[in-house]
Amino acid sequence: MKHKKETFLGGARTTRRAILKAGAAAGALGAVGVASSHAASAAGMVTETGSSYDAIVIGGGFAGVSAARELKAKGKRTLIIEARDRVGGRAWSSTFSGLPIEFGATWIHPSQTLIWNEVQRLGIATVDDPNPDFTVFATESGGYAKQDLTFLDRQDALLRKFVEGAETYLPRAYDPFYREDLLVDLDKLTLGDRARQLRLSTLEMNWVSATTGAYGGGFERGSLTQLAHWWALCGYNTETFHGINVTRPVGGMSTVISRMLAESGATVVYKSPVTKVTDSGSRVQVTAGGVVYDAAAVVVAVPVNTWNSINFSSGLPAEFSRLSTQTVGVPTAKKVFIQVQGDIGRPLVNGKSGALLDLVLAHADKSSQGTVLIGFSVNPNLDVTSVSQVQSAVSEVLPGTKVLSVKGQDWGKDVYAKGGWTFRRPGQLLGALRTVRQPYGRLVFAGSDIATGWGGYVDGAIETGIRAGGLAAGLTTAAASATS
Numbered sequence: 001m002k003h004k005k006e007t008f009l010g011g012a013r014t015t016r017r018a019i020l021k022a023g024a025a026a027g028a029l030g031a032v033g034v035a036s037s038h039a040a041s042a043a044g045m046v047t048e049t050g051s052s053y054d055a056i057v058i059g060g061g062f063a064g065v066s067a068a069r070e071l072k073a074k075g076k077r078t079l080i081i082e083a084r085d086r087v088g089g090r091a092w093s094s095t096f097s098g099l100p101i102e103f104g105a106t107w108i109h110p111s112q113t114l115i116w117n118e119v120q121r122l123g124i125a126t127v128d129d130p131n132p133d134f135t136v137f138a139t140e141s142g143g144y145a146k147q148d149l150t151f152l153d154r155q156d157a158l159l160r161k162f163v164e165g166a167e168t169y170l171p172r173a174y175d176p177f178y179r180e181d182l183l184v185d186l187d188k189l190t191l192g193d194r195a196r197q198l199r200l201s202t203l204e205m206n207w208v209s210a211t212t213g214a215y216g217g218g219f220e221r222g223s224l225t226q227l228a229h230w231w232a233l234c235g236y237n238t239e240t241f242h243g244i245n246v247t248r249p250v251g252g253m254s255t256v257i258s259r260m261l262a263e264s265g266a267t268v269v270y271k272s273p274v275t276k277v278t279d280s281g282s283r284v285q286v287t288a289g290g291v292v293y294d295a296a297a298v299v300v301a302v303p304v305n306t307w308n309s310i311n312f313s314s315g316l317p318a319e320f321s322r323l324s325t326q327t328v329g330v331p332t333a334k335k336v337f338i339q340v341q342g343d344i345g346r347p348l349v350n351g352k353s354g355a356l357l358d359l360v361l362a363h364a365d366k367s368s369q370g371t372v373l374i375g376f377s378v379n380p381n382l383d384v385t386s387v388s389q390v391q392s393a394v395s396e397v398l399p400g401t402k403v404l405s406v407k408g409q410d411w412g413k414d415v416y417a418k419g420g421w422t423f424r425r426p427g428q429l430l431g432a433l434r435t436v437r438q439p440y441g442r443l444v445f446a447g448s449d450i451a452t453g454w455g456g457y458v459d460g461a462i463e464t465g466i467r468a469g470g471l472a473a474g475l476t477t478a479a480a481s482a483t484s
Contacts, residue, residue: 056295061089062461063446064301068264070469083273093254097367109244112459125250132348138206163231173232192219206352214358217330278313297475304328304449305418319432328449333420336384336408338373356393384408422456
């Protein structure tokens with residue numbers, strides 16, 4: 001087993017090209033938010049009677065906790081209402097085969113300044129994932145073949161073709177609307193449209209599928225501008241694009257969010273799905289778990305895909321409702337941990353377009369039974385609980401490998417997520433994104449899905465949470481002034 005270099009943020013940090021390559025394949029596929037398995041870490045709990053607050057935050061992921069902490073900084077008494085028995089939303093810390101695992105967000109990078117600085121400030125140690133030993137790609141004959149790591153250069157060349165010109169049409173990564181005039185036609189394109197523009201062969205499409213099509217939930221679902229936006233955020237640089245998924249906080253993302261939650265000072269209600277939100281114009285009533293809570297402002301920090309599941313008494317504007325119907329989080333996103341027999345090394349498997357498993361890589365540590373693999377999928381037919389189905393998928397790419405057990409999460413079937421990682425669809429960047437970031441009455445929306453920076457990553461969730469918290473604080477102050 002390879003040695004892992006552990007360091008505190010701000011200290012020395014290893015840079016290994018092979019690790020960066022492996023990270024690229026795992027990219028947004030694992031970065032969907034953060035959950036904590038420690039439900040008891042809340043500052044307080046309300047279970048029987050409703051109360052009045054300055055602000056209410058619906059959803060206890062990074063966006064919601066960041067909003068609550070911002071509200072506290074502005075002197076506001078805040079309640080977080082969480083549907084689950086844990087904080088974090090579209091991610092989940094757990095264990096499998098004696099190893100810690102993350103069903104969602106895993107990695108951080110210095111380019112993601114909000115989460116990076118957060119971890120640094122909290123004094124949390126980090127560790128870099130080890131190198132893959134080899135990679136597996138599709139072949140001309142229709143199967144798969146083991147390759148050395150230099151084969152990834154061919155994949156990189158195709159990736160750069162996809163995002164060519166991004167420096168011109170997305171010159172300001174955190175202001176994706178700056179050259180809207182150049183984006184009008186580009187934002188209409190799917191990743192599949194772009195591949196056809198480039199006249200990629202089927203084999204080339206398969207080689208790049210794991211870093212393009214799988215991200216978007218399929219070549220015909222995801223937008224070119226979403227991929228290009230990530231590229232811009234990475235400084236239009238291949239090494240950074242791969243490197244954003246290398247470094248992990250020791251103790252997992254649950255450690256980070258639990259400490260942020262403690263700092264928020266918010267009261268937290270667990271196991272209370274919100275069913276109704278009524279904005280009277282002067283106050284907002286939120287019904288959750290049969291209890292009605294009252295506040296001057298509300299931050300809605302749940303995934304876009306679930307917005308239409310809440311009864312907003314005055315209805316949502318068309319842009320909000322339409323965005324929720326279209327979906328932003330990939331609706332077929334799945335992640336599965338796979339215990340295989342023996343030490344098979346550290347593979348990096350790039351699945352063909354439409355494969356049951358789009359990407360397979362090795363867990364950082366070995367278990368007592370051998371190697372634990374991490375698989376990602378956007379195939380609606382994959383059952384992440386089926387050992388036989390996962391065995392069939394693994395056998396295709398890693399012949400002779402025996403699957404012993406699996407543990408997975410199908411985010412599309414999760415009623416409080418209805419999808420996984422963020423990946424916008426064509427037209428959404430220039431369509432509803434700006435509108436849904438603005439307050440609607442006394443409601444302010446947040447979440448990685450609507451970030452103008454790192455959408456699909458924890459950094460984007462924090463970005464929108466801070467912004468929404470500030471806007472909600474302004475609404476509560478204005479309400480107090482109006483009644484004084």
